Amino acid sequence: MESKSVLLVGVGGQGAILTAKILVNGLISAGYDVKMSEVHGMSQRGGSVSTQVHFGKKVNSPVIGLGAADILVAFEKMEAVRYSPYLKPDGIAVINDYAMESSTTAAGLAVYPEGCVEAMQEHFTCHVLNAQAIAASLGNVKCMNVVLFGSMVKALGMTDIDWEAVIAETVPPKFRELNLKAYRAGYDAV
Amino acid sequence: MKHLMSGNEAIARGVYEAGALVCSAYPGTPSTEIFEDLPQYSSELYCEWAPNEKVATEVAYGASIAGARSFTAMKHVGLNVASDPVYTAAYNGVRGGFVIVSADDPSMHSSQNEQDNRWVAKHAKIACIEPSDSQECKDFAKAAFEISERFDMPVLLRTTTRVSHSKSLVEFGEREEHMPEDYKKDAGKFMCTPANAYKNHPKVEKNLAALAEYGNSCALNKVEMGDGKLGVITAGISYEYAKDAFPEGTSFLKLGLTYPLPMKLIRDFAAKVEKLYVIEELDPFMEEQIKAAGVDCVGKELVSPMYELNPQLLKEQVFGEKPVTVDVGVKAVSRPPALCPGCPHRGFFYTMSKHKDYVVAGDIGCYTLGGSAPLSASDTCVCMGGGFSVAAGLAKAFAASGQKKTVFGVVGDSTFFHSGMTGAVEILYNNADVIPVVLDNHITGMTGHQDNPGSGYNLRGEVAAEVKIEDVLRAYGFRDVIIVDPQDLKAMQKAVDDALASNERAAIVCRRPCLLIKRIKHDKGLCVVDTDKCIGCKSCLRVGCPAVMVKNKKAFIDPNQCVGCTVCAQVCPKGAISRKES
Numbered sequence: 001m002e003s004k005s006v007l008l009v010g011v012g013g014q015g016a017i018l019t020a021k022i023l024v025n026g027l028i029s030a031g032y033d034v035k036m037s038e039v040h041g042m043s044q045r046g047g048s049v050s051t052q053v054h055f056g057k058k059v060n061s062p063v064i065g066l067g068a069a070d071i072l073v074a075f076e077k078m079e080a081v082r083y084s085p086y087l088k089p090d091g092i093a094v095i096n097d098y099a100m101e102s103s104t105t106a107a108g109l110a111v112y113p114e115g116c117v118e119a120m121q122e123h124f125t126c127h128v129l130n131a132q133a134i135a136a137s138l139g140n141v142k143c144m145n146v147v148l149f150g151s152m153v154k155a156l157g158m159t160d161i162d163w164e165a166v167i168a169e170t171v172p173p174k175f176r177e178l179n180l181k182a183y184r185a186g187y188d189a190v
Numbered sequence: 191m192k193h194l195m196s197g198n199e200a201i202a203r204g205v206y207e208a209g210a211l212v213c214s215a216y217p218g219t220p221s222t223e224i225f226e227d228l229p230q231y232s233s234e235l236y237c238e239w240a241p242n243e244k245v246a247t248e249v250a251y252g253a254s255i256a257g258a259r260s261f262t263a264m265k266h267v268g269l270n271v272a273s274d275p276v277y278t279a280a281y282n283g284v285r286g287g288f289v290i291v292s293a294d295d296p297s298m299h300s301s302q303n304e305q306d307n308r309w310v311a312k313h314a315k316i317a318c319i320e321p322s323d324s325q326e327c328k329d330f331a332k333a334a335f336e337i338s339e340r341f342d343m344p345v346l347l348r349t350t351t352r353v354s355h356s357k358s359l360v361e362f363g364e365r366e367e368h369m370p371e372d373y374k375k376d377a378g379k380f381m382c383t384p385a386n387a388y389k390n391h392p393k394v395e396k397n398l399a400a401l402a403e404y405g406n407s408c409a410l411n412k413v414e415m416g417d418g419k420l421g422v423i424t425a426g427i428s429y430e431y432a433k434d435a436f437p438e439g440t441s442f443l444k445l446g447l448t449y450p451l452p453m454k455l456i457r458d459f460a461a462k463v464e465k466l467y468v469i470e471e472l473d474p475f476m477e478e479q480i481k482a483a484g485v486d487c488v489g490k491e492l493v494s495p496m497y498e499l500n501p502q503l504l505k506e507q508v509f510g511e512k513p514v515t516v517d518v519g520v521k522a523v524s525r526p527p528a529l530c531p532g533c534p535h536r537g538f539f540y541t542m543s544k545h546k547d548y549v550v551a552g553d554i555g556c557y558t559l560g561g562s563a564p565l566s567a568s569d570t571c572v573c574m575g576g577g578f579s580v581a582a583g584l585a586k587a588f589a590a591s592g593q594k595k596t597v598f599g600v601v602g603d604s605t606f607f608h609s610g611m612t613g614a615v616e617i618l619y620n621n622a623d624v625i626p627v628v629l630d631n632h633i634t635g636m637t638g639h640q641d642n643p644g645s646g647y648n649l650r651g652e653v654a655a656e657v658k659i660e661d662v663l664r665a666y667g668f669r670d671v672i673i674v675d676p677q678d679l680k681a682m683q684k685a686v687d688d689a690l691a692s693n694e695r696a697a698i699v700c701r702r703p704c705l706l707i708k709r710i711k712h713d714k715g716l717c718v719v720d721t722d723k724c725i726g727c728k729s730c731l732r733v734g735c736p737a738v739m740v741k742n743k744k745a746f747i748d749p750n751q752c753v754g755c756t757v758c759a760q761v762c763p764k765g766a767i768s769r770k771e772s
Contacts, residue, residue: 011525012527024194024357025194028192028194028359033358033359034194034357034358034359035323035356035357035358036194036356036357036358037352037355037356037357038196038355038356038357039299039351039355046525046527046528046530046736047525047526047527047528048525060429060430060431060433060434060501061427061430061431061433061434061500061501062323062352062356062357062358062427062430063352063356063498063500064500064501064502065500065501065502065503065513066502066513066515067502067513067514067515067516068501068502068513078522078523078525079522079525081518081520081521081522082522082525084516084518085515085516085517086515087516088514089514089515089516101736101739101748102523102524102525102526103525103526103527103528103562103734103736104523104524104525104526104563105523105739106731106735106736106737106738106739107563107564107731107734107739108728108731108739108740109563109564110523110524111523112523113520113521113522113523114520115520116520116522119518119519119520120518122518122519123516123518124516124518141750
């Protein structure tokens with residue numbers, strides 16, 4: 001197979017790295033070569049963050065440039081817009097219909113843009129859900145990342161991997177049930 | 191079985207497998223996780239956080255002199271701090287293998303510059319080794335110790351952010367034991383007196399020449415021959431990018447040992463391809479040497495000397511293939527990092543921001559963010575430890591030019607121990623008109639929470655001597671050390687006023703632990719807005735808290751982010767914000 005690139009974007013602290021970890025653990029169990037790139041440090045203090053997963057029979061670069069991602073998973077809708085130039089024109093976007101103010105918009109120094117989701121839908125195949133609300137309905141907004149992961153698995157059509165087993169192995173035991181519920185809810189939401 | 195590991199985790203594994211005994215470092219992105227990963231091997235090696243990179247390098251080098259395989263790691267600018275012992279260790283040579291990681295940060299994800307530290311290897315006359323993925327991080331770390339011992343020199347293992355922080359699969363090996371022999375004094379080798387250094391220099395040149403010859407056949411450098419049309423000489427992460435960007439059939443000379451360069455191997459490779467490219471991120475380090483050797487090649491004529499590369503950028507720069515992108519027509523506004531909700535630094539910077547005649551020399555750490563809008567409360571940020579001494583220089587120039595300014599020098603607790611202490615002595619010794627301020631949040635924050643000499647714990651999580659910042663300042667001669675909780679804005683302003691009015695040499699320690707420290711039970715709550723009292727004046731926005739915003743012309747506090755620190759409540763002129771206990 002051709003190698004595939006998944007770009008996960010959001011705001012520091014939203015849990016993109018755990019999502020990528022689940023994805024990567026599943027891909028490894030299925031025998032893929034995988035490279036993953038994270039950003040640490042300064043950008044984690046509420047800044048815009050991205051994590052990339054590149055997988056295939058044999059992969060070289062852990063990162064991609066413009067117009068090269070097959071899948072964009074956005075944990076926040078303005079971040080979907082920010083990273084949209086990285087998505088292939090025929091790429092797929094999974095978008096959390098959820099806005100987080102940036103320090104500039106919160107302070108009134110800039111205005112949060114209108115119509116982020118609609119603009120993405122106009123140009124790409126999109127799967128949109130309110131993962132935040134789904135996570136809240138499950139009793140813990142922190143499992144929002146795994147809700148999105150469920151939606152991504154469906155959007156990717158990667159159903160040949162036992163993702164529930166991978167999640168059970170990857171997350172701490174006390175959050176296992178919650179995350180399995182979150183995964184199923186996300187899968188069913190798109 | 192293969193393990194998914196970051197480059198940093200793989201280096202730690204390689205250091206363990208190589209039989210290293212003594213490891214010392216100071217944290218710095220993107221190098222930090224190497225040492226966070228070492229304590230798991232504590233039963234077989236000693237590892238520590240040192241106060242700074244120079245100390246760490248000296249500790250590791252001392253262990254090498256004692257015959258132990260020894261190791262240090264730092265970010266690229268950390269090597270500037272450590273360069274003094276590195277350059278002399280290059281002349282003296284080693285006993286146990288001595289490996290230094292420089293983790294460079296192209297594109298400055300978390301740094302003040304993107305200096306290319308391969309030049310340091312050339313300048314110091316030591317080997318430079320560059321891995322491309324996590325497996326190589328582990329394997330090359332081990333090879334680095336062997337090269338260090340065989341060629342009697344420190345070895346620079348150079349990574350970049352994408353090598354250190356990318357994860358790929360790694361196969362483990364067993365640990366080799368390298369116990370030092372009984373210590374023997376060898377002052378002729380390890381005393382860098384002028385006479386010894388004079389004798390040592392020819393040895394340095396001889397060892398480098400031998401290493402260059404070794405590079406022509408060593409396993410770190412490998413040739414992948416294609417059809418002979420296009421050839422690429424590359425190293426590190428650039429190899430992975432070039433593999434994706436260049437067409438099928440391209441030949442590669444992938445260098446793991448990038449200083450000294452294997453010129454015979456390079457010439458042989460060049461002769462076998464029609465067109466030769468040198469693909470490297472940042473500076474034309476290899477290209478200049480290859481061209482100087484008379485080998486025709488193309489490099490920085492096409493490839494940018496700035497910022498990170500990636501496969502699509504290379505395709506565009508080398509072959510003119512523009513990526514196809516979609517413009518969705520909506521523009522995202524910037525989302526810069528900010529001080530966290532409840533960050534203890536906020537109160538200090540808010541206090542500074544209210545006085546236009548204050549000049550604040552800042553430093554490197556989470557508190558660099560005190561310079562960002564809307565607080566905008568720092569004038570400078572230069573380097574670790576510069577907060578005090580840059581302030582001293584500003585004050586001297588203001589005094590010499592008759593400008594009336596009030597100057598504050600600011601460092602964090604970890605930075606104080608790193609290199610702020612000497613600046614504090616400068617302020618006293620040369621009577622600089624500066625109030626030194628230590629923002630003590632009891633942790634090294636920005637790099638992701640490492641302990642330091644003031645935190646009371648060491649790298650291995652053991653209780654350690656807790657060096658008190660106020661004791662150090664008092665011992666120097668600051669008779670009036672004011673300790674204040676910066677989250678209490680009235681007390682914070684009073685501390686500043688008292689320091690400025692003091693008849694003694696005054697210093698301020700702002701003390702409140704970072705809210706993210708897990709071993710402390712924090713007093714968290716939630717602030718709420720009484721919208722009947724709120725007049726929409728936006729005073730609360732001036733504290734620059736990500737949880738505080740305006741909705742429908744009234745203040746709104748995001749309950750998912752707020753921790754109840756009350757700094758916003760203290761600045762509200764109408765008392766419209768109050769704290770609810772949770």
